[in-house]
Amino acid sequence: MLEGWFLWFIILWVVILVSLFAIGGFFMFRKFLKRLPKEDGKSILDWQDYYLEQTIHLWSNEQRQLLETLVQPVPELFRDVARQKIAGKIGELALQEQAASITEDLIIRGYITATPKRDHKFLLKTLKAQRIDHAPYQHLFE
Numbered sequence: 001m002l003e004g005w006f007l008w009f010i011i012l013w014v015v016i017l018v019s020l021f022a023i024g025g026f027f028m029f030r031k032f033l034k035r036l037p038k039e040d041g042k043s044i045l046d047w048q049d050y051y052l053e054q055t056i057h058l059w060s061n062e063q064r065q066l067l068e069t070l071v072q073p074v075p076e077l078f079r080d081v082a083r084q085k086i087a088g089k090i091g092e093l094a095l096q097e098q099a100a101s102i103t104e105d106l107i108i109r110g111y112i113t114a115t116p117k118r119d120h121k122f123l124l125k126t127l128k129a130q131r132i133d134h135a136p137y138q139h140l141f142e
Helices: 004-035 044-058 061-070 076-097 104-114 117-129 135-141
Strands: none
Touching: 004 044, 044 076, 061 076, 061 104, 076 104, 104 117, 104 135
C-alpha cells in the first residue's frame, strides 16, 4: 500500500488533474453553448462571423491598429477571442447604421458594448491611457 510522501504526491496530483479538467471542461462547455443555434437558426458565433465578413472591407489599417491597441490589456491567451468578439460587435453596429467606413466612434461604442460589465473599470483605464474621452459614451457604461 502507498505510504508517506508518495501517497501525498498521488493525492495532490489527482486534485491538480481534476481541477484542470474541470476548468477546461467549463471553457469548452461555454464555447459549446455559444455554438448552439438560437431561434433564428444561427448561433452567437455564426452571427459574429457574419458581421465580420460583411464589414471587413470597411476597416482601415489605422482602425485595425486602434482595435489592437484596445485589446492589448487582455491576457494573450484570450486576446484573439476578445478581438473577434469586439470586431463582431463593431461590425454589427456598422451594419445597423449603414456606415461607409469603420470610425473611431464605432470602435469605441463596439468596444464598450462587447466588454462585460465586470471589466468596465479596466476598459476605462485603457481608454484613459489612450487619451480617449469616454464622456460621450457614459450612457453605455450603465
